[in-house]
Amino acid sequence: GAGAKPLPTAVQWKDASSLIVHSSTTVELKRGSFGSSGITPTDRLYLRNNLPTPDASIMAEPEAWEVSVEGVRKPRTLDVRTLRTLGVETVAMVMQCSGNGRAFFPSKPSGTPWQVGAAGCVLWSGVPVRAVVEALGGLADGVIFMTGTGGEKLPEGLDPKSIVVERSVPIAAMGDALLAWELNGSPIPLAHGGPLRLIVPGYTGVNSIKYIRRLAFSTRESDAHIMSHGYRISPPGAKGDPTQPSVQEMSVKSWITSPGADAGQVRSGRTQIQGVAFGGLHAVSKVEVSTDGGENWQVARLVGPDLGKYAWRQFALSANLPTGTHTLVCRATDQAGNVQPRERMENAGGYNNNSWADHGLKVVIA
Ligand code: MSS
Incomplete structure (x- = not known):
């Protein structure tokens, strides 16, 4: 643009x-x-x-x-x-x-x-x-x-x-x-x-x-x-140092990819909410989707081939979205039982954000 x-x-x-x-x-x-x-x-x-x-x-x-x-x-x-x-x-x-x-x-x-x-x-x-x-x-x-x-x-x-x-x-x-x-x-x-x-x-x-x-x-x-000193999980306001945890393994995370940020084109009625989910060191076992900002959740379908534990899985949920404003969020669980958290872990460098609330998407359907 x-x-x-x-x-x-x-x-x-x-x-x-x-x-x-x-x-x-x-x-x-x-x-x-x-x-x-x-x-x-x-x-x-x-x-x-x-x-x-x-x-x-x-x-x-x-x-x-x-x-x-x-x-x-x-x-x-x-x-x-x-x-x-x-x-x-x-x-x-x-x-x-x-x-x-x-x-x-x-x-x-x-x-x-x-x-x-x-x-x-x-x-x-x-x-x-x-x-x-x-x-x-x-x-x-x-x-x-x-x-x-x-x-x-x-x-x-x-x-x-x-x-x-x-x-x-x-x-x-x-x-x-x-x-x-x-x-x-x-x-x-x-x-x-x-x-x-x-x-x-x-x-x-x-x-x-x-x-x-x-x-x-x-x-x-x-x-x-x-x-x-780089890529350390430092407390907010602090500088990185070797005593703090290093940014290494990824943790369980997912986000919605469709509708995208350009969600203006979504029409009311039936839609496929899609996204990607991965677990870092563990395969994803489940993805839940909410269309009301995390009040109610539905289990999504994992889509496409399973390419192993280090790959992401795509997911899809068929949903009916009426006219109005919807906050779409998703939450992944991995095979070790780790659940994507609501809150990010605060840290000075802004690393490892896997908060499902942060990655939500507001969709306005006219
Ligand atoms: N390597 C080298 N050699 N250099 C640089 O700079 N960077 C990093 C990696 N590696 C570098 C390297 C980073 S930081 C990242 S992310 C990556 O890479 C990226 O990749 P791609 O291919 O995508 O571009 Mo951060 O954590």
């Missing part, structure tokens, strides 16, 4: 009409543009880069891209060509920015004011990290973290630790992690981390490191600023 920012250079190929451009490194999907196919097309997947996108020249020879693997018995640098010989796996997973839903915090935390669209459900293919570790003789003794380092060229004159994108996750996350070269059936585009990306299913986006150049198994968490 008028005044909309143009797509950033690295994602000129995306579908502008379904996206909201926040900045040259942050683009989200509109609520009404998720579609009904379960998988998010790559040209609609949100973009979030903490640093400027690297030069396209790193994509010139994707097979020659190298990652150094440390904290194994036989540490080595491996190129993509070699990684391909070690194994292959595909995972359908929700990629969601830690700050998705930040716009709904009344405290207006600094950071991108994402609504619902800093998330997508996509297919990643690559070699299982555990196959790489096995090929390199197994883990070194005492390892408790897996640390990925991004391959951005860092500006000179600054302490690299203050800007490098480097994140540690508990070693348990290695179980389903991939070093991926393919996204939705095509080589991973530069903007999404090509030639090679660490994929950590069930964890928020920041933990899946793009253009990975180092994968280290370690006894200590990274001391990079983005790990030690």
Whole structure:
């Protein structure tokens, strides 16, 4: 629409009409543009880069891209060509920015004011990290973290630790992690981390490191600023520090995608209320929908193929909406029994918002 920012250079190929451009490194999907196919097309997947996108020249020879693997018995640098010989796996997973839903915090935390669209459900293919570790003789003794380092060229004159994108996750996350070269059936585009990306299913986006150049198994968490002070669940008003919980596993969450925010077109009468629901580390077991802001709930139908516990499920509820104002909300439950809460967990960074009340949608039918 008028005044909309143009797509950033690295994602000129995306579908502008379904996206909201926040900045040259942050683009989200509109609520009404998720579609009904379960998988998010790559040209609609949100973009979030903490640093400027690297030069396209790193994509010139994707097979020659190298990652150094440390904290194994036989540490080595491996190129993509070699990684391909070690194994292959595909995972359908929700990629969601830690700050998705930040716009709904009344405290207006600094950071991108994402609504619902800093998330997508996509297919990643690559070699299982555990196959790489096995090929390199197994883990070194005492390892408790897996640390990925991004391959951005860092500006000179600054302490690299203050800007490098480097994140540690508990070693348990290695179980389903991939070093991926393919996204939705095509080589991973530069903007999404090509030639090679660490994929950590069930964890928020920041933990899946793009253009990975180092994968280290370690006894200590990274001391990079983005790990030690960034992405922490800090009390409102406080700064991040290493004693606070890090933003890692995603929690149970859902939102309505249709009718979208442009709900003006909804006519009175029968409609299909649709949305997406996921559980982070656990599959979704149930989604309930309310058309009166959470007074009365009805169980929705899960729609389409089940692509595994890291993917989202679509849901639909056939409803009769008379003329008037309706507040549509949805609430997911996962197979571990976790129920999406009414309230967000307040925190200074505006992370992990899974409040069903915050994600509600007001529909006016004339
Ligand atoms: N990686 C690297 N290397 N760099 C950067 O910047 N970012 C993060 C991840 N990774 C980065 C990386 C984030 S933060 C996110 S979300 C993600 O990524 C996104 O993705 P895409 O593909 O969607 O764009 Mo928040 O939590």
